[in-house]
Amino acid sequence: xxxxxxxxxxxxxxxxxxxxxxxxxxxxxxxxxxxxxxxxxxxxxxxxxxxxxxxxxxxxxxxxxxxxxxxxxxxxxxxxxxxxxxxxxxxxxxxxxxxxxxxxxxxxxxxxxxxxxxxxxxxxxxxxxxxxxxxxxxxxxxxxxxxxxxxxxxxxxxxxxxxxxxxxxxxxxxxxxxxxxxxxxxxxxxxxxxxxxxxxxxxxxxxxxxxxxxxxxxxxxxxxxxxxxxxxxxxxxxxxxxxxxxxxxxxxxxxxxxxxxxxxxxxxxxxxxxxxxxxxxxxxxxxxxx
Numbered sequence: 464x465x466x467x468x469x470x471x472x473x474x475x476x477x478x479x480x481x482x483x484x485x486x487x488x489x490x491x492x493x494x495x496x497x498x499x500x501x502x503x504x505x506x507x508x509x510x511x512x513x514x515x516x517x518x519x520x521x522x523x524x525x526x527x528x529x530x531x532x533x534x535x536x537x538x539x540x541x542x543x544x545x546x547x548x549x550x551x552x553x554x555x556x557x558x559x560x561x562x563x564x565x566x567x568x569x570x571x572x573x574x575x576x577x578x579x580x581x582x583x584x585x586x587x588x589x590x591x592x593x594x595x596x597x598x599x600x601x602x603x604x605x606x607x608x609x610x611x612x613x614x615x616x617x618x619x620x621x622x623x624x625x626x627x628x629x630x631x632x633x634x635x636x637x638x639x640x641x642x643x644x645x646x647x648x649x650x651x652x653x654x655x656x657x658x659x660x661x662x663x664x665x666x667x668x669x670x671x672x673x674x675x676x677x678x679x680x681x682x683x684x685x686x687x688x689x690x691x692x693x694x695x696x697x698x699x700x701x702x703x704x705x706x707x708x709x710x711x712x713x714x715x716x717x718x719x720x721x722x723x724x725x726x727x728x729x730x731x732x733x734x735x736x737x738x739x740x741x742x743x744x745x746x747x748x749x750x751x752x753x
Contacts, residue, residue, distance in 0.1 A: 464598045464639075464649060466671035469495040471505055471521070476668040478507045484665070484675065486510075487531050488553070492566035492599045493669070494518065494525035515564075517549040526564040526599060540589070544582040546575050555680045558593045560658075561586060565599035576625045583633055587654075594655035597635070600671070601626065604646035608637055638662060639674055649674055699739040706735040 470477060470491065481489075489510065496505065496518045503511050506529050513530035515538070528551045530536050539550035539561060547566040552559050563586070567575050587595065603626055605617035611631075613623040630637060630652060639651040641664045649671055653659070660679050664672040710731040714724050 464490045464651065464674040464676070465667060466493050466600050466649060466669050467491055467495070468493045468669035468671075469521075470527075471496060471500055473668045474505060474507075477505075480668070480673070481507050481510060486675075487534065488562065489527075489529040490562065490564045490596075490598045491527045491529065492525070492547075492564060493523065494527050495521050495523060496525050496527075497521055513551075515549050515551040517547060517564075519547065524566055524568065526566050528562055528564050539586065544578060546578040546582065548579060548582055550582075550586060552593075553680075558591075560594045560596065560680060561590055563595070563597040563599075565597060565601065567600065567602050569602045571602070573622050573625055576622060576629065580625075580629050580632075583629070587633060594658060595635075595653060596658075597652040598639075598650065598674075600648050601650045602648055603650075604648055606637075606647065608640055608647060611637075638676075641672070641674070651676065694740065697740070698736075703735050703739050706739070707732070710735070 465480070467473060467477075471494075480486075494516070496516065497520050498518060500518075502514045502516065505511075506514055509532055510529045512532040513534060513536045514527060515530075515536075516527045517525065519525045524547055526547050526549045528549055530551065530553060535554040537552040537554070537559070539552050547568075548563055550561060550563045552561050563583075565579065567579075583595075583597065603619070603623050605614040605620070605623055606612070606627070607614055611627065613620055613627060617623070634654050635652045636654075636656040637650050637652055638656060638659055639647065639649060639662065641647070641662070651659075651662070651674060658678045658680060659676055661677045663675045665675055667673040710728065714727055714731075717724065717727070719727070
């Protein structure tokens with residue numbers, strides 16, 4: 464989990480973090496991106512094909528979830544919501560896991576929390592008891608997380624109480640307890656706390672530390688179907704050339720549509736290659752989909 468404060472200006476730092484930590488999932492906030500920034504330009508190779516973004520603009524805000532390319536992911540229908548919140552789903556055993564990245568600006572009204580609650584409620588309603596992880600910069604510094612209470616006499620007490628009630632209503636726990644500057648802004652919420660094996664903090668690329676969590680999710684292996692590959696060194700090229708000449712003449716002289724000519728050409732080429740070449744099945748090893 465990382466607070467970027469402009470990921471577009473810190474691409475080298477992000478690349479170094481990915482190279483060093485090798486994370487499966489990056490939950491990010493304050494990306495400061497807009498639709499003119501292409502995902503492949505911002506995120507490093509290996510983590511730029513399964514990227515789910517919700518941009519604000521280049522002056523602030525924005526959230527994303529970057530999942531390693533080898534994983535199988537799905538779009539969550541409730542990604543269209545009225546707050547800076549992006550959802551994604553990752554295939555695991557025995558159930559998929561739903562992940563949300565959230566950012567709340569420091570001076571946001573309590574309506575932002577109402578919108579968050581609406582989105583979380585819809586996701587849980589449609590999740591069929593799947594584990595849910597919600598992380599990001601909530602900008603609520605006045606919690607006593609050891610006792611799950613709001614500190615007395617602090618600003619935005621009503622906002623803090625609203626978030627605490629949201630966490631309790633949906634059966635979640637807040638697992639990020641490492642303080643930065645004696646406060647906790649970045650939270651990690653989940654309704655399956657037993658999934659988290661360990662957590663730690665590392666120096667970040669902004670004034671927030673990175674939060675590193677190791678989860679006990681069981682991967683699911685995807686086994687692609689074998690594909691055929693021609694062994695051209697044993698191919699009977701003279702016979703193939705003769706077949707193609709005859710096929711060409713038959714198609715030109717046929718009184719059929721362009722679509723039918725194309726179909727007959729494709730079938731003819733496939734037939735002659737299959738008859739005059741050796742074929743070997745190629746099977747790829749399955750890869751982790753987390």
